Every structure is written in C-alpha cells, then in structure tokens.
Amino acid sequence: MENNAVDLIDISKQFANSARSDSFAVENLNLAIAPGEFFSLLGPSGCGKSTTLRMIAGLETPTRGEIFIYGERMQSRPPYHRPVNMVFQHYALFPHLNVLENVAFGLEMEHLSRSQVRQRAMEMLDLVKLNSLTSRYPRQLSGGQQQRVALARALVKRPRVLLLDEPLGALDLKLRKAMQLELKHMQKQLGITFIYVTHDQEEAMTMSDRIGVMYEGHLLQVGSPFEVYEYPATRFVASFIGESNILSGRVVQQHPNVIDVLVDEHWSLQVSRKGKGEPIPTDRRVSLAIRPEKVFLSSVQENPENSPCPNCCNGTIKEAIYLGTDTCYLIELNPHHQIVVRRQNVHSKGFHAYRPGISVQVVLPPESLCLLEDRDC
Amino acid sequence: MRLSFRSLRLRQQFDLWMGRIGQQWLYINAVLAFAFLYLPIAILIVYSFNNSRYNVVWRGFTWGWYESLLKGSDGLGLGTQIGTAGMGGSVLTALQNSLLVAGISTVVSTIFGTLLAIAMERGHFRGRSAIATLIYLPIVMPDITMGISLLVFFTLCFKLLETVTGIYLTLGITTVIIGHITFSLSFVTVIVRARLADLDPALEEAAMDLGANEWQTLWGVTLPLLWPAIFSGALLAFTLSLDDFVVTFFVAGVGSTTLPLFVYGMIKFSVTPAINAISTLMLLASMGLVIASLASASQSASS
Numbered sequence: 001m002e003n004n005a006v007d008l009i010d011i012s013k014q015f016a017n018s019a020r021s022d023s024f025a026v027e028n029l030n031l032a033i034a035p036g037e038f039f040s041l042l043g044p045s046g047c048g049k050s051t052t053l054r055m056i057a058g059l060e061t062p063t064r065g066e067i068f069i070y071g072e073r074m075q076s077r078p079p080y081h082r083p084v085n086m087v088f089q090h091y092a093l094f095p096h097l098n099v100l101e102n103v104a105f106g107l108e109m110e111h112l113s114r115s116q117v118r119q120r121a122m123e124m125l126d127l128v129k130l131n132s133l134t135s136r137y138p139r140q141l142s143g144g145q146q147q148r149v150a151l152a153r154a155l156v157k158r159p160r161v162l163l164l165d166e167p168l169g170a171l172d173l174k175l176r177k178a179m180q181l182e183l184k185h186m187q188k189q190l191g192i193t194f195i196y197v198t199h200d201q202e203e204a205m206t207m208s209d210r211i212g213v214m215y216e217g218h219l220l221q222v223g224s225p226f227e228v229y230e231y232p233a234t235r236f237v238a239s240f241i242g243e244s245n246i247l248s249g250r251v252v253q254q255h256p257n258v259i260d261v262l263v264d265e266h267w268s269l270q271v272s273r274k275g276k277g278e279p280i281p282t283d284r285r286v287s288l289a290i291r292p293e294k295v296f297l298s299s300v301q302e303n304p305e306n307s308p309c310p311n312c313c314n315g316t317i318k319e320a321i322y323l324g325t326d327t328c329y330l331i332e333l334n335p336h337h338q339i340v341v342r343r344q345n346v347h348s349k350g351f352h353a354y355r356p357g358i359s360v361q362v363v364l365p366p367e368s369l370c371l372l373e374d375r376d377c
Numbered sequence: 378m379r380l381s382f383r384s385l386r387l388r389q390q391f392d393l394w395m396g397r398i399g400q401q402w403l404y405i406n407a408v409l410a411f412a413f414l415y416l417p418i419a420i421l422i423v424y425s426f427n428n429s430r431y432n433v434v435w436r437g438f439t440w441g442w443y444e445s446l447l448k449g450s451d452g453l454g455l456g457t458q459i460g461t462a463g464m465g466g467s468v469l470t471a472l473q474n475s476l477l478v479a480g481i482s483t484v485v486s487t488i489f490g491t492l493l494a495i496a497m498e499r500g501h502f503r504g505r506s507a508i509a510t511l512i513y514l515p516i517v518m519p520d521i522t523m524g525i526s527l528l529v530f531f532t533l534c535f536k537l538l539e540t541v542t543g544i545y546l547t548l549g550i551t552t553v554i555i556g557h558i559t560f561s562l563s564f565v566t567v568i569v570r571a572r573l574a575d576l577d578p579a580l581e582e583a584a585m586d587l588g589a590n591e592w593q594t595l596w597g598v599t600l601p602l603l604w605p606a607i608f609s610g611a612l613l614a615f616t617l618s619l620d621d622f623v624v625t626f627f628v629a630g631v632g633s634t635t636l637p638l639f640v641y642g643m644i645k646f647s648v649t650p651a652i653n654a655i656s657t658l659m660l661l662a663s664m665g666l667v668i669a670s671l672a673s674a675s676q677s678a679s680s
C-alpha cells in the first residue's frame with residue numbers, strides 16, 4: 001500500500017441532510033492510484049465524482065472506509081494538513097487578491113520568507129504563462145486565464161497529488177482541447193499524480209492513463225482507455241463511453257473459444273471468449289455490445305447467399321447521416337432491432353454508398369462482440 | 378368584475394384605454410407619494426432659514442438659527458431670541474452624548490454582530506435555527522416594548538446590585554449605550570449574514586486546501602470579503618443610534634441627553650426655527666450615512 005499514491009478502501013458517503021436517508025452519494029468504493037498516474041473519474045452528473053474527490057481533499061468526511069495518501073492514514077486529518085491540492089470546478093479564486101497574491105496565498109501559509117514566496121509564485125506563473133498579468137484581479141481575467149491561475153495556485157504548493165474537479169468545464173471547445181494537451185504535458189513534466197474528474201468521456205480518453213467509470217455512487221470499471229473502450233464491463237460502461245449497440249439474449253451453448261448466444265429466441269450469434277473470464281452458466285440472460293464502427297456492412301449482392309457466414313444478418317438502411325469523418329447508418333434488421341453502424345468516409349465520393357431503403361448485409365464479428373452479464377447497470 | 382364584450386375590437390379599445398389610465402394613475406400616485414413623504418421635510422428645511430421666531434410666516438432668509446446653534450446661548454441677535462431654552466451649550470453636550478453613544482454602540486454591535494453572523498452561517502451547534510429566528514425579533518419589535526423592557530431590566534439589575542453589594546447605580550449614558558447595542562446588533566447580524574450566505578463556500582474550502590487553518594481562513598478570506606457588508610452594517614448601526622428616540626427616552630438618565638431627546642425638550646419650551654435647524658442637520662447627517670451604507674452594500678454585492 002505504501003507504493004500507491006492514493007488508496008481508497010471501501011469508502012462510502014451518506015449525506016446527513018439528503019432526502020432519502022438510505023441513499024449514498026458514494027458506496028463501497030475501492031481504488032488504488034499509482035504515483036505519477038493520470039487517473040480520471042468519469043461519470044454522469046450526480047454520480048459522486050466530486051464527493052469522492054472532496055473526501056480525498058478532506059473537504060468531506062467519509063461515512064465509512066479509509067483513505068490513505070502515500071501510505072499515510074488520512075482519517076480526521078483536516079484539508080490543510082493533507083499533501084494534496086485541488087483545482088475547484090469554478091476555480092474559487094479569491095476575488096480580493098490579485099493573480100500574484102492568489103498564487104502566493106498557499107505559500108504564505110508555509111512560513112517561507114517573503115522573497116521565497118515571491119520567487120516560487122513567479123516561477124509558477126511563468127510555467128502557466130501568466131507572468132504578464134500578475135497584478136490583475138480574477139474578475140479582470142478570461143475564463144482560460146482564471147483556469148491557469150487556479151492551476152498555478154494549486155501546483156505552487158508542490159502537492160504529491162493534484163485533484164482537479166472538471167477544471168475545463170467552463171471553457172469553449174477549442175480552448176478545452178488545447179488545455180487538455182497542456183495539462184497532460186504538465187503532468188508528465190512535473191511527475192505529479194493527477195486525479196481528474198470529468199463527465200466528458202472524450203476528455204478522459206485523451207488525457208488519462210487509467211479511467212474509473214462511476215455510476216450512482218459505484219465504481220463500475222477501472223482500466224486504461226483502451227480496456228474501458230474495447231472491453232466494457234457493464235452495459236452502462238458500454239453505452240456511456242462511446243456508442244454501443246446493445247442486444248439482449250441468453251447463453252445457449254459454450255465452446256472452448258466461442259459462446260453461442262440466442263438473441264430474441266431466433267437470432268444466434270457467436271461471441272469470442274475473452275481472457276480468463278469465468279464461465280457463464282447456460283441460459284443466463286446476457287447483453288451483447290458492439291461498437292458501431294466494428295460492424296461490417298456490405299451490399300447483399302456482393303455476398304453470394306451460399307457462403308457460410310456466422311453472425312450475418314440482412315437489413316435495410318433506414319437513415320444515412322453524413323458526419324464529416326464518418327457516415328452513420330441506422331439499419332433495421334427486423335421490426336424489433338435497429339443497429340447503428342459507422343463507416344469512415346475514405347473515398348471522397350463514396351460516402352453515400354448506401355442510400356436509405358437499400359438492403360444490406362450486416363456482419364457482427366465474434367471477436368468484436370462484448371458479452372456483458374445483465375446486472376443493474 | 379367581469380365585463381362582456383360584443384366584439385374583439387371593442388375589447389381591444391377598452392384595454393388600450395384602461396392601460397392609458399393605469400399609466401396616468403401610476404404617475405400621479407408616485408408624485409403624490411413623494412409629495413407626502415418629502416413636503417414636510419422640505420418645509421422644515423426651508424423654515425430653518427426663516428428670519429422669524431415663528432414658523433408660520435416667512436420673513437426672509439437668514440443663517441442666524443444655525444449660527445446661534447453653534448455659538449451657544451450667548452449668541453447675539455437671534456441667539457437671544459432662542460435664549461429661553463437655555464440651549465447653546467447643551468446642544469453641544471447633547472451632540473457629544475449622541476456621538477459617544479453611537480460610536481461605542483456601533484463598535485460593540487459591529488464586532489459581536491459579525492461574530493454572531495459567522496457563527497450562525499458557518500457553525501454547527503444546537504439551537505442555531507432558534508437563534509436565527511430570535512435575531513430578527515429586535516428588528517420587528519416595537520421600540521416602545523424594547524424601551525420598557527430595558528427599563529424594567531435595568532431597574533431590576535440595579536435593585537439586585539444594591540441589595541447584594543450596596544452599590545447604587547442609576548440610569549445614565551452606559552444604559553443608553555447598552556440599549557442601543559441591543560437593537561443595533563440585530564441589524565449588523567442580518568446584514569453580514571446575508572452577505573455570508575451569498576459567499577461561495579468553495580472560497581473558504583480553497584483556502585483550507587491551500588494550507589490555511591480555520592483562523593487563517595477567517596482572517597485571510599472570509600473577513601476581507603465581508604468588509605463591505607460589515608462597514609455597511611456599522612454605518613446603519615451608527616445612524617440608528619443617532620436617530621433613536623424611543624429606546625433612549627426610557628433608558629436615559631440625568632446627563633445622558635442625546636440630540637433627539639434634546640430636541641424633544643426644546644419643543645416643550647417653544648417651537649422655534651432653531652429646532653428646524655437642528656433637525657435639518659440631523660437629517661443631512663443621517664442621509665449621508667445611509668447613502669454611504671447603501672453604496673458600501675452595493676459595492677459588496679457587485680464584487
């Protein structure tokens with residue numbers, strides 16, 4: 001445990017004043033974050049991301065469970081004695097202090113000499129490229145500049161772990177993208193552990209070493225962006241991160257490498273068995289998830305009827321939506337099932353290869369299908 | 378009232394007409410309200426420059442009443458006309474008393490009111506909501522009730538003190554100050570608390586996160602952001618104290634006559650424009666303070 005930057009051990013948080021007394025903002029959450037890692041907590045609004053972050057910072061007390069930071073127990077330790085700092089969602093810059101004073105605030109609490117405080121604050125302002133605005137007040141800064149001040153104010157404390165609560169939430173898309181790369185770069189350069197809260201899956205994918213997906217107070221899955229995208233653990237993860245087509249069915253037969261799943265009692269699909277996953281009992285109800293870009297699509301004519309084709313199905317294009325890089329097709333397989341398929345627009349004139357109304361053949365490759373056990377989420 | 382209309386056009390005509398009348402009435406109403414509020418005050422100010430003992434007839438412009446107020450009873454000319462009240466010297470004493478009472482009660486009520494507001498807004502203790510309700514009571518309580526209850530309270534305390542220790546105390550400037558603190562405290566608390574409730578709690582959390590303990594957070598973040606509200610509360614307390622008549626009337630003793638009590642005393646002798654002059658000065662002072670207080674409050678709201 002000493003090797004981890006942050007350990008959350010079975011923590012739960014229940015707010016005393018919350019409407020339902022039995023509802024937890026965070027419940028039985030276990031998480032270990034390695035030093036120097038860029039870890040993102042990702043989830044929809046109200047799932048308990050901020051609450052988790054605030055418990056690490058010491059701004060909320062867990063109802064149950066323990067928090068360790070670099071092996072030290074944080075129980076009942078006030079925020080001002082924890083080796084972490086936070087970048088607040090709306091920055092929380094001190095309106096009565098100018099940029100330099102805001103950044104110096106934390107250093108002045110450390111009994112440093114006046115010149116040391118100034119020097120370190122100026123260094124940090126150089127790093128975030130704000131050295132020309134030191135005497136401005138927060139209300140005289142743009143959103144992006146305020147964001148940098150908030151970052152500098154936290155980083156100047158040289159925290160071992162930096163907590164960021166949707167720090168880019170208030171910025172426009174372009175600035176956001178630029179700041180994402182900058183933050184990531186800064187994190188690698190400084191070697192500080194970042195715990196980053198966001199509800200934007202693209203942002204989490206871009207920046208993180210690992211992502212923890214939260215839903216209704218629970219941590220559903222932790223993994224690298226690749227793992228979380230390619231092998232979602234639950235239906236919620238599959239649909240929250242990227243897009244997924246989800247089909248419900250039941251397991252009918254198990255082979256060494258594949259599992260047969262019957263969807264809607266008449267459509268049999270083969271699914272590759274992945275990794276070491278424990279066997280799923282026959283007849284168990286399951287969901288199958290497949291990414292829109294992983295579905296193969298071809299004209300019916302191209303594929304002679306006689307060739308054996310597992311996981312094939314005929315359908316009709318209902319809609320074709322041109323999205324620039326991709327075209328998105330909505331395909332009706334039968335009256336109960338529609339799936340979404342994405343095709344990259346490789347040829348400049350090929351993007352409307354399939355027009356609405358055309359019959360197509362759809363292939364769901366066994367290795368691209370994810371088998372998910374039906375749980376609550 | 379329900380009117381039925383045969384045609385839509387008639388209805389539109391009617392609405393237009395009613396709208397116009399409504400506009401006119403609003404305007405007239407506003408003019409009348411302002412006249413009602415400010416005409417007596419305007420007359421008061423005008424007659425404070427009247428070169429006559431009597432308020433009713435205009436005999437020309439003079440600064441005499443103001444001069445005689447400042448010079449004291451031995452003033453020449455008009456001063457001798459006021460002479461009967463024997464005021465001069467004592468108007469300055471009354472002013473001194475007023476400023477002393479206002480000054481001390483403002484400082485004390487501002488300090489304790491601010492602390493109370495912080496305790497109510499940020500503290501977690503039992504009976505918080507009860508205190509929050511009780512703090513409004515002195516604001517809505519009739520002055521006369523407050524004055525009487527304070528008088529009864531002080532008399533009781535003095536009695537007890539006398540029987541227990543033999544020390545004999547009477548009403549005086551101290552009781553006036555205490556009385557003023559009791560009503561000012563509520564106003565300061567309410568004003569500071571309103572500002573505190575608007576303050577983003579993340580600011581204090583950020584301070585703590587950056588290594589400031591509770592005390593450093595209070596001095597470094599909370600109080601600096603509250604200054605405008607505290608100042609505004611203090612100005613209001615000062616104004617209320619300067620203007621108060623009823624409570625002071627009950628708890629003042631010999632030698633603790635404040636300006637409003639003094640003016641009341643003067644009226645008993647004779648109604649001269651000197652009273653108008655004093656009232657005008659008090660009005661100007663109060664207005665200045667209230668405007669400063671409002672400006673300070675609006676500055677705090679905008680920052």
Ligand SMILES: Nc1ncnc2c1ncn2[C@@H]1O[C@H](COP(=O)(O)OP(=O)(O)OP(=O)(O)O)[C@@H](O)[C@H]1O
Binds near residue numbers: 015
């Ligand atoms: N101080 C509080 N008192 C009562 N309930 C709270 C409090 N703070 C948060 N909650 C509840 O806890 C749950 C989780 O809140 P939290 O702020 O952690 O969500 P979040 O994931 O950060 O959402 P968002 O993305 O909208 O910021 C919510 O249901 C919220 O209503």
Ligand SMILES: [Mg+2]
Binds near residue numbers: 049050051089165
């Ligand atoms: Mg949040």
